[in-house]
Amino acid sequence: MANWVPFVSLSLISIILLVIIVVKNRHMSARILLFWLFISGLAYVFEYIIFVLFNSYTYHPHILSNNYNDSVLGSISSQAFSVPIAITYIVVYHLRATRIALIVGLFFLIETWFTYSSLYEHHWWQSYYTSFFLIIAVILSKAWWKLFENDPNHYVLFITLFFALSTVSLSCAWILSSLLELYIIPLHHFSNPTRDLIAGNAVYIWFTTYLYTLVIFFRYKDKQYALLTILFLLTIEVFMIQEGVLLLKKPIMMMVLPLFHFSVIIIGGYCYNHHFPNYVEITRKGLHSG
Template identity: 35%
Template sequence: MPNLYWYFILIFGSLLLFVFTLWKSFIPRARAILIFFYIGGLAYILEYVIKVIFRSYDYFPHILENAWFDSLFGATISQGIFVPTVAMCIVAFGINTLWVIGICILIMGIEEGFIRLGIYEHHWWKTIYTGILIFIGFNMAKWWDRMLINRKPWVDYVNIYLLLILFSNMLVYLLTSIWLSHLFQVGAFKNATRDSVFTEATFIFIHSVAVSFLLQRKWKWYWFLVLYLIDWGLITLFEHVGIIQFFHFWNPALYALFPMAVALFVNWLYYRLIISCKKRLT
């Protein structure tokens, strides 16, 4: 069976679980979705550290020619879709610790199965590390659900920040892996793709700190125009000093549209999802 089929099975299973969880959830659906994004955002940050920086493991879905982009596709399915969906399910149905341990063991078994199938490999990583981290992550999901109920302002900030880095990185991944729109180059790693992923993710992490702060304060429409102009100028500077290189028809003016588009989308999500979740708790 081709490698990609196994990843499609994981996607299909995650989709079924996602839909079922939202259908039968014991908690408000908005809160369940926020749990999904919370764990997805944390998983991305963790992937940035252990996979991009320290190259802990590799996935082999064999969907893209570029090995790094191909591996990141597999990581997105595993850490960005499957694990957050399971975490959402655990919180939505109030699954207890004993069952959570059983779920962690099952996920470790799936990981070992992927290794045996040759569609995933460890470098220095161990399956037990996965079990420990997802157990911590699932309990953090339960804790985050309590934080959502408490309605602290910093909780909104974290939600917005994680939404921004998730959608921003997802968008630039599509741009670079499919259209080869641009590459960041700072020389942190010999492999050009790895160097670009690392640099752009770092830029997004820093950029999102300021944008999250402003989004939390209910942006006016003209603030998005200011964001676009600032990003346009910043990316133009990056291109001038050689930090970013554009290909085909891409240029700083076009690239700067995407941070603004993500900010607009997250702003919409903030008012339609986060605020609606708060109202249901009152």
């Protein structure tokens, strides 16, 4: 069996499960999707620390020719789909401890099989670490879901939006930077050039995502703030190019990041504000309630 088959199969099964959850809970479908992206965003932070910075393990889906990008793709299949969707299923259906234990045990068995089948390679990581952190993730996710489900305040919504947006922006930026190499932001810390540019790019994209979130949540209807944010980021990027921090494949690629910022703010803002209140609406609601 080809290495890519288990990775693709698990991702497809997870996506099908998410579709079923959303279809059966249409009254809160947007909330479920945002929560899934939120959990994925948190998983990306965790993965950045242990996988990118500290080289915990390597995935071997054998889909991409570049070994490190191939490993990152395997990571995405786990941290964007399998784990977050399983956690979303747990919290939406309020599963009891016994069923949660079965799901955690299933992940342990899958990881063990992946390891023995050379689909996945531990460096210093252990399978029981995964089980431990899954349990912690479920506990924290259940608590956050309660806050998010029942008339959440602006802090909960802002944080949820930030991590949800970061899932999308980091994934797209990985394609633009690491796969297509339209631009790169090397960290100059790791010997592996792909690992190094992924590490550097992620830091910058988290920064830009924070600004996206500020605009979408606090000033979405004021278009000048979106424009000012893009111009501000463009100014930073011009400076980064001059200092050799941001490298472009061709000069015309200077427009890639501004277009990327524009797309995330417009599309992300439309999707969020179509289903959830922004800060102004929450404030008005509070005043009316008072």
